[in-house]
Amino acid sequence: MELAPYLIDSFGNSTRIDYGTGHETNFLTLMFCLAKIGVVGEEDIHSLVLWVFPRYVNLMRKIQTTYWLEPAGSHGCWGLDDYQFFPFMWGAAQLVEHPVIPPNGIHNEKLVNEYGEQFMYLQSIQFIKQVKKGPLWETSPMIHDISGVPTWSKINTGMLKMYQAEVLSKFPIMQHFLFGSIFDWRPPRPSIEASRVFDLATSPRATLLARASLSSQRSEQSL
Secondary structure, eight states: OOHHHHHHHHOOOOOTEEOOOOHHHHHHHHHHHHHTTTOOOGHHHHHIIIIIHHHHHHHHHHHHHHHHHHHTTOGGSSSSSSOOSHHHHHHHTTTTTOOSOOGGGOOOOHHHHHHHHOHHHHHHHHHHHSSOOOOOHHHHHHHHHTTTOOOOOHHHHHHHHHIIIIIIIIIHHHHOOOOOSSOOOSSOOOOOOHHHHHHTTTSSSHHHHHHHHHHHHHHHHOO
């Protein structure tokens, strides 16, 4: 019973016909709760981040472009994105120490098109260019400015702080959020296994393992 509202609210508000980072947070909370009750574990980290979550994002993008949902709580062009946040934060973690794609590589159309299907961050850039007309510095000035940061690790760290400030700390977003016995409102204890699962998901080691996993998948497909 406690998990159902997180799943339902992951797809936007049926009354306001809108969608935003608060709804995305509901889906992430659903994954957290599944980890906390033992449905998924450490061995599922990469599948959750690199398989389950991207498919959720792709589904929401189809819904957004089909029904043109209103962005919930959007800052317009001065926000990171109208609808999503984690494809950029996890996408930046995915690109840490990448030998070919630097942060300013998002302006290289050939690079974005070549690697867009493999990396969440680049796929998000593709989607922005699909739904918004004009140069990136005009339609998404924050993302344009972030591309000047020298490393993906700094971008990932900065986005984590931004998520805490712009989503988790905003009353208009969190006033609708539900808590229960699984996702408690009290600060989690360090011993909770679910916290460790998602700490590992954004660690440098997980990033390297994710890239190795992607390389392995591409090799198998080529065979």
